[in-house]
Amino acid sequence: MIKKAFEAFIEKAIFLSGITTIVVVVLIFIFLIKESFSFFAANNIFAIISGRDWYPISYPPKFGFLPLLMGSFLVTLGAIAIAVPVGLAAAIYISEVAPGWFKEILKTGIELLAAIPSIVLGFIGIVVLAPFIKNLFDLPSGLTALSGSIMLAFMAMPTIVSIIEDAITSVPKSYKEGSLALGATHLQTIRRVILPAASSGIMAAVMLGIGRVIGETMAVLMITGNAAILPSSILQPVRTLTATIAAEMGEVIQGSMHYYALFGIGFVLFVITFFINLAADMFLHRKRR
Amino acid sequence: MGNPRTMQKVIFFLLGAATVAVIVPVALIFMLILVHGLQAITPEFIFSAPRAGMTSGGIFPAIVGTLYLVLGTAVFSLPLGILAAIYLTEYAQENWLTRLIDIAIINLAGVPSIVYGLFGVGLFVMLLNFGTSILSGSLTLSIMTLPVIITASKEALNSVPKSFREVSYSLGASRWQTVRNVVLPNAIPGIMTGTILGLSRAAGETAPILFTVAAFYLPFLPRSVYDQVMALPYHIYVLSTQVPNVPVKIQYGTVLVLILIVFIMNISAALIRAKFRKRKMW
Numbered sequence: 001m002i003k004k005a006f007e008a009f010i011e012k013a014i015f016l017s018g019i020t021t022i023v024v025v026v027l028i029f030i031f032l033i034k035e036s037f038s039f040f041a042a043n044n045i046f047a048i049i050s051g052r053d054w055y056p057i058s059y060p061p062k063f064g065f066l067p068l069l070m071g072s073f074l075v076t077l078g079a080i081a082i083a084v085p086v087g088l089a090a091a092i093y094i095s096e097v098a099p100g101w102f103k104e105i106l107k108t109g110i111e112l113l114a115a116i117p118s119i120v121l122g123f124i125g126i127v128v129l130a131p132f133i134k135n136l137f138d139l140p141s142g143l144t145a146l147s148g149s150i151m152l153a154f155m156a157m158p159t160i161v162s163i164i165e166d167a168i169t170s171v172p173k174s175y176k177e178g179s180l181a182l183g184a185t186h187l188q189t190i191r192r193v194i195l196p197a198a199s200s201g202i203m204a205a206v207m208l209g210i211g212r213v214i215g216e217t218m219a220v221l222m223i224t225g226n227a228a229i230l231p232s233s234i235l236q237p238v239r240t241l242t243a244t245i246a247a248e249m250g251e252v253i254q255g256s257m258h259y260y261a262l263f264g265i266g267f268v269l270f271v272i273t274f275f276i277n278l279a280a281d282m283f284l285h286r287k288r289r
Numbered sequence: 290m291g292n293p294r295t296m297q298k299v300i301f302f303l304l305g306a307a308t309v310a311v312i313v314p315v316a317l318i319f320m321l322i323l324v325h326g327l328q329a330i331t332p333e334f335i336f337s338a339p340r341a342g343m344t345s346g347g348i349f350p351a352i353v354g355t356l357y358l359v360l361g362t363a364v365f366s367l368p369l370g371i372l373a374a375i376y377l378t379e380y381a382q383e384n385w386l387t388r389l390i391d392i393a394i395i396n397l398a399g400v401p402s403i404v405y406g407l408f409g410v411g412l413f414v415m416l417l418n419f420g421t422s423i424l425s426g427s428l429t430l431s432i433m434t435l436p437v438i439i440t441a442s443k444e445a446l447n448s449v450p451k452s453f454r455e456v457s458y459s460l461g462a463s464r465w466q467t468v469r470n471v472v473l474p475n476a477i478p479g480i481m482t483g484t485i486l487g488l489s490r491a492a493g494e495t496a497p498i499l500f501t502v503a504a505f506y507l508p509f510l511p512r513s514v515y516d517q518v519m520a521l522p523y524h525i526y527v528l529s530t531q532v533p534n535v536p537v538k539i540q541y542g543t544v545l546v547l548i549l550i551v552f553i554m555n556i557s558a559a560l561i562r563a564k565f566r567k568r569k570m571w
Binding site: 090093277 | 370403432
């Protein structure tokens, strides 16, 4: 009798735990809306999105998202421009070309990279990468959008490589054998048969890479220079959406318009990553069929 | 370039070069951290608090803080994550609710860590009035870790052959008895591996703890879950950007300790996986 009651109890707990994930996502959404509502209600949304000035503590404060959006966009674009071709090359090499022992070393290297906390890469960015960029381009400071892009490309690499690798390995062996049997070289087979067959997995990898890069906070906060100005070049300091929250949340007066504005940025980030992840999942599902 | 064989050789070489260009910096970063960091590691560095405006002394409070946060995260995310995975693999039907949960997990995994931080401030620090505390920080990190634990546990549960369950049912066992006595014991290694990996991520995260728990400088240890703590990732941030004139040695030493904690967790996860893979009989 007690056993039955226990079983009923534990099964309730199991069901509730399953539901919790939905509850959490909805809660995050509600909280971001609730806390940013007074910001979006008090300000014209178009004026915010197109506002060129982010001066949250001047009088009167200006809450233009444009420099931050552009900062995130520029850093992400740079990171993806580096990470996708290199990641694709690495994934092809690891899954198709590298000999067994070398493959294991490379895979372990990628796994190690994935395990490094972002704060550590941010630190390395400050002490190694930024001085390097500064000297290379003869800049007043090495804390630029480019430094951020390089570091983020590095961070997105494990995600991109492992998903593309999965996609390549899940292409049926018969495709490859058929192509080779027809006299195509290994390279021709990769280009004309394997990559097209793995294309939706590759798209998913790109999507998840973008999601990872847009959401990254600490490393960009540390190495992009943190200047909320409209960038005109990738060699200038920028301030991303994420870095703005991280840099300003600590000093903000709770309940002020600035506080709500930061939740507004969080809301924008949440919506962007939500759609990116949904798109990535769609690509992954298409692959399975 | 007319010859496809030559072309193939050239392209394959370039692919290999790109891959090595990713791996070599990883090796260099580790060497750099190891070489500089080891100079700082002394018993005093590990077991004492920062002194003289963080320019000397150790990082003990930050180490303890990070361990508390990992423990706190485990307390919340472990039962919740594993039970949720059990629900999804053993109980859930193929319906809209299950699909909705799957979508929720996917999106939870993609939410930027700083947004978790914001959520933690809004819900745990403010609304539930836990303040900036170990409790708030652990809860925030738990939510961030949840998708990792659920996904890994699901995979582990799914890899237990269906026939095991069928035999159990045919012997008259109920669903929970089957889960408890047949499925879980066989899935535990996989669940442990995924869980440890999830927790190692929590140990290294900074953004979610920035405003929910991390203290800039707190030379003594916390006495309750309502206290703030220092934490290694945040301490690295402070040392490298907020405090002037911190000796490089101390910065690298702190990085090395964090890396060691994260890697010990990763390696133990890999060992568990390897050990039980050998023992598997199906």
